[in-house]
Amino acid sequence: MTQHKKGNGKSVVLSVIGRDRPGIVASVSRALYQSDCNIEGLSQIAILGQFAMIVIASGASGETLEELRRGCENLMRDQGLDIHLKELRPEDMVAYRKGETEPFVITVWGEDRPGLAFGISETLADCGVNITNLDARVATIENKLEYIQIFEVDVPGDLDLEVVRGRLRERGEQMGVRVDLQHRGIFRAMNQI
Numbered sequence: 782m783t784q785h786k787k788g789n790g791k792s793v794v795l796s797v798i799g800r801d802r803p804g805i806v807a808s809v810s811r812a813l814y815q816s817d818c819n820i821e822g823l824s825q826i827a828i829l830g831q832f833a834m835i836v837i838a839s840g841a842s843g844e845t846l847e848e849l850r851r852g853c854e855n856l857m858r859d860q861g862l863d864i865h866l867k868e869l870r871p872e873d874m875v876a877y878r879k880g881e882t883e884p885f886v887i888t889v890w891g892e893d894r895p896g897l898a899f900g901i902s903e904t905l906a907d908c909g910v911n912i913t914n915l916d917a918r919v920a921t922i923e924n925k926l927e928y929i930q931i932f933e934v935d936v937p938g939d940l941d942l943e944v945v946r947g948r949l950r951e952r953g954e955q956m957g958v959r960v961d962l963q964h965r966g967i968f969r970a971m972n973q974i
Contacts, residue, residue, distance in 0.1 A: 790846070792838065792869040792874060794837050794867050795809065795835070795867075796865045798832065799860065799862040801830050801831060802832070806823075808860060809864075812853060812855075815848065816841065816848045816852060817841075817845045818841050819840050823836045846868070876935075881937055883935070886934075887949065887960065888930070889932070890929045891957055892926065892927065892958075894928070896956065901932065902932075904948055904949055905932070907948075908944075908948060913933045915933070917930040
Protein backbone atom coordinates (compact mmCIF):
# COMPACT_ATOMS: atom_id res chain seq x y z
CA MET A 782 0.00 0.00 0.00
CA THR A 783 1.33 3.43 -0.95
CA GLN A 784 1.73 5.88 1.90
CA HIS A 785 0.25 9.29 1.03
CA LYS A 786 1.47 12.38 2.77
CA LYS A 787 1.12 16.08 2.30
CA GLY A 788 4.04 17.27 0.19
CA ASN A 789 5.87 20.57 0.12
CA GLY A 790 5.21 21.07 -3.60
CA LYS A 791 3.14 23.56 -5.51
CA SER A 792 -0.51 24.35 -5.12
CA VAL A 793 -2.92 23.78 -7.99
CA VAL A 794 -6.50 24.66 -8.80
CA LEU A 795 -8.77 22.35 -10.78
CA SER A 796 -12.07 23.37 -12.29
CA VAL A 797 -14.33 20.50 -13.30
CA ILE A 798 -17.51 20.72 -15.38
CA GLY A 799 -19.71 17.95 -16.75
CA ARG A 800 -23.09 16.28 -16.80
CA ASP A 801 -24.13 15.61 -13.19
CA ARG A 802 -24.02 12.01 -11.99
CA PRO A 803 -22.78 10.05 -8.96
CA GLY A 804 -19.04 9.54 -8.61
CA ILE A 805 -17.50 12.71 -10.06
CA VAL A 806 -16.19 13.98 -6.70
CA ALA A 807 -14.84 10.49 -5.94
CA SER A 808 -13.06 10.27 -9.31
CA VAL A 809 -11.44 13.70 -9.06
CA SER A 810 -10.44 13.26 -5.42
CA ARG A 811 -8.98 9.83 -6.29
CA ALA A 812 -6.80 11.42 -9.00
CA LEU A 813 -5.58 13.98 -6.46
CA TYR A 814 -4.93 11.30 -3.82
CA GLN A 815 -3.04 9.09 -6.26
CA SER A 816 -0.88 12.10 -7.18
CA ASP A 817 -0.03 12.75 -3.50
CA CYS A 818 -1.98 16.01 -3.49
CA ASN A 819 -3.86 17.22 -0.43
CA ILE A 820 -7.22 18.97 -0.92
CA GLU A 821 -7.11 22.38 0.78
CA GLY A 822 -10.53 23.57 -0.35
CA LEU A 823 -13.39 22.24 -2.47
CA SER A 824 -16.71 23.63 -3.60
CA GLN A 825 -19.18 21.92 -5.92
CA ILE A 826 -22.71 22.41 -7.13
CA ALA A 827 -25.17 20.76 -9.50
CA ILE A 828 -27.50 23.05 -11.45
CA LEU A 829 -30.10 21.86 -13.96
CA GLY A 830 -28.24 18.61 -14.62
CA GLN A 831 -24.80 20.22 -14.86
CA PHE A 832 -22.01 19.62 -12.34
CA ALA A 833 -19.34 22.22 -11.49
CA MET A 834 -16.53 21.97 -8.96
CA ILE A 835 -13.42 23.92 -8.04
CA VAL A 836 -10.66 22.31 -5.98
CA ILE A 837 -7.49 23.80 -4.53
CA ALA A 838 -4.86 21.21 -3.66
CA SER A 839 -1.30 21.30 -2.37
CA GLY A 840 1.68 19.01 -2.63
CA ALA A 841 2.07 18.80 -6.42
CA SER A 842 5.68 18.67 -7.54
CA GLY A 843 7.46 17.49 -10.67
CA GLU A 844 6.46 13.88 -11.17
CA THR A 845 3.25 14.09 -9.11
CA LEU A 846 2.05 17.13 -11.09
CA GLU A 847 2.54 15.22 -14.35
CA GLU A 848 0.73 12.24 -12.82
CA LEU A 849 -2.17 14.54 -11.90
CA ARG A 850 -2.26 15.96 -15.45
CA ARG A 851 -2.46 12.41 -16.85
CA GLY A 852 -5.20 11.54 -14.35
CA CYS A 853 -7.21 14.61 -15.40
CA GLU A 854 -6.75 13.73 -19.09
CA ASN A 855 -8.06 10.22 -18.38
CA LEU A 856 -11.11 11.64 -16.58
CA MET A 857 -11.82 13.99 -19.47
CA ARG A 858 -11.60 11.12 -21.96
CA ASP A 859 -13.33 8.39 -19.92
CA GLN A 860 -16.02 10.44 -18.16
CA GLY A 861 -16.59 13.33 -20.55
CA LEU A 862 -15.54 15.93 -18.02
CA ASP A 863 -14.01 19.31 -18.85
CA ILE A 864 -11.10 19.82 -16.45
CA HIS A 865 -8.78 22.79 -16.29
CA LEU A 866 -5.63 22.45 -14.15
CA LYS A 867 -3.57 25.49 -13.21
CA GLU A 868 -0.55 25.89 -10.95
CA LEU A 869 -0.91 28.59 -8.29
CA ARG A 870 1.68 30.97 -6.91
CA PRO A 871 1.50 31.84 -3.18
CA GLU A 872 0.27 35.36 -4.03
CA ASP A 873 -2.63 33.84 -6.02
CA MET A 874 -4.05 32.42 -2.79
CA VAL A 875 -4.45 35.69 -0.86
CA ALA A 876 -8.04 36.83 -0.44
CA TYR A 877 -9.08 40.17 -1.93
CA ARG A 878 -8.40 42.93 0.63
CA LYS A 879 -8.41 40.36 3.43
CA GLY A 880 -8.85 41.95 6.85
CA GLU A 881 -10.13 45.21 5.40
CA THR A 882 -13.69 44.04 4.67
CA GLU A 883 -16.89 43.03 6.44
CA PRO A 884 -19.05 40.10 5.22
CA PHE A 885 -22.57 40.96 4.03
CA VAL A 886 -25.43 39.12 2.34
CA ILE A 887 -27.53 40.67 -0.41
CA THR A 888 -30.88 39.14 -1.30
CA VAL A 889 -32.61 40.01 -4.56
CA TRP A 890 -36.02 38.79 -5.62
CA GLY A 891 -38.70 39.67 -8.13
CA GLU A 892 -40.14 38.69 -11.47
CA ASP A 893 -37.67 36.83 -13.68
CA ARG A 894 -36.26 38.77 -16.64
CA PRO A 895 -32.92 38.99 -18.47
CA GLY A 896 -30.20 41.16 -16.94
CA LEU A 897 -30.90 40.80 -13.23
CA ALA A 898 -27.56 39.19 -12.32
CA PHE A 899 -25.77 41.75 -14.48
CA GLY A 900 -27.53 44.73 -12.90
CA ILE A 901 -26.68 43.87 -9.31
CA SER A 902 -23.16 42.58 -10.02
CA GLU A 903 -22.35 45.70 -12.05
CA THR A 904 -23.50 47.93 -9.18
CA LEU A 905 -21.35 45.96 -6.74
CA ALA A 906 -18.32 46.21 -9.04
CA ASP A 907 -18.83 49.97 -9.40
CA CYS A 908 -18.85 50.27 -5.59
CA GLY A 909 -15.70 48.11 -5.21
CA VAL A 910 -17.58 45.30 -3.43
CA ASN A 911 -16.23 41.78 -4.03
CA ILE A 912 -18.67 38.89 -4.58
CA THR A 913 -17.45 35.77 -2.76
CA ASN A 914 -20.45 33.52 -3.42
CA LEU A 915 -23.59 33.78 -5.53
CA ASP A 916 -26.64 31.54 -5.72
CA ALA A 917 -29.25 32.47 -8.31
CA ARG A 918 -32.40 30.49 -9.12
CA VAL A 919 -35.81 30.80 -10.68
CA ALA A 920 -38.60 29.44 -8.48
CA THR A 921 -42.38 29.23 -8.83
CA ILE A 922 -43.98 31.17 -5.98
CA GLU A 923 -47.79 31.50 -5.96
CA ASN A 924 -47.99 30.41 -9.64
CA LYS A 925 -45.52 33.11 -10.68
CA LEU A 926 -41.87 32.74 -11.73
CA GLU A 927 -39.71 34.58 -9.22
CA TYR A 928 -35.98 35.19 -9.57
CA ILE A 929 -34.03 34.85 -6.33
CA GLN A 930 -30.37 35.75 -5.85
CA ILE A 931 -28.31 35.49 -2.70
CA PHE A 932 -24.94 37.22 -2.91
CA GLU A 933 -22.28 36.82 -0.24
CA VAL A 934 -20.00 39.83 -0.50
CA ASP A 935 -17.05 41.50 1.20
CA VAL A 936 -17.67 45.21 1.70
CA PRO A 937 -14.52 47.31 2.20
CA GLY A 938 -14.51 49.04 5.59
CA ASP A 939 -13.82 52.43 4.01
CA LEU A 940 -17.09 52.39 1.99
CA ASP A 941 -20.18 54.19 3.26
CA LEU A 942 -22.60 51.30 3.75
CA GLU A 943 -25.66 53.51 3.28
CA VAL A 944 -24.35 54.67 -0.10
CA VAL A 945 -23.90 51.04 -1.20
CA ARG A 946 -27.35 50.12 0.14
CA GLY A 947 -28.93 53.10 -1.65
CA ARG A 948 -27.28 52.30 -4.98
CA LEU A 949 -28.38 48.66 -4.76
CA ARG A 950 -31.99 49.61 -3.95
CA GLU A 951 -32.04 52.21 -6.74
CA ARG A 952 -30.77 49.65 -9.27
CA GLY A 953 -33.30 47.14 -7.95
CA GLU A 954 -36.15 49.62 -8.46
CA GLN A 955 -34.98 50.24 -12.04
CA MET A 956 -35.11 46.49 -12.67
CA GLY A 957 -38.35 45.86 -10.75
CA VAL A 958 -36.83 43.73 -7.98
CA ARG A 959 -36.40 44.08 -4.25
CA VAL A 960 -32.84 44.26 -2.90
CA ASP A 961 -31.80 43.94 0.76
CA LEU A 962 -28.32 44.19 2.30
CA GLN A 963 -27.59 42.69 5.74
CA HIS A 964 -24.46 41.88 7.68
CA ARG A 965 -23.81 38.14 7.30
CA GLY A 966 -24.09 37.56 11.07
CA ILE A 967 -27.57 39.15 11.17
CA PHE A 968 -28.68 37.31 8.03
CA ARG A 969 -27.63 33.93 9.48
CA ALA A 970 -29.23 34.63 12.86
CA MET A 971 -32.53 35.66 11.26
CA ASN A 972 -32.62 32.65 8.95
CA GLN A 973 -31.94 30.12 11.74
CA ILE A 974 -35.05 31.13 13.70
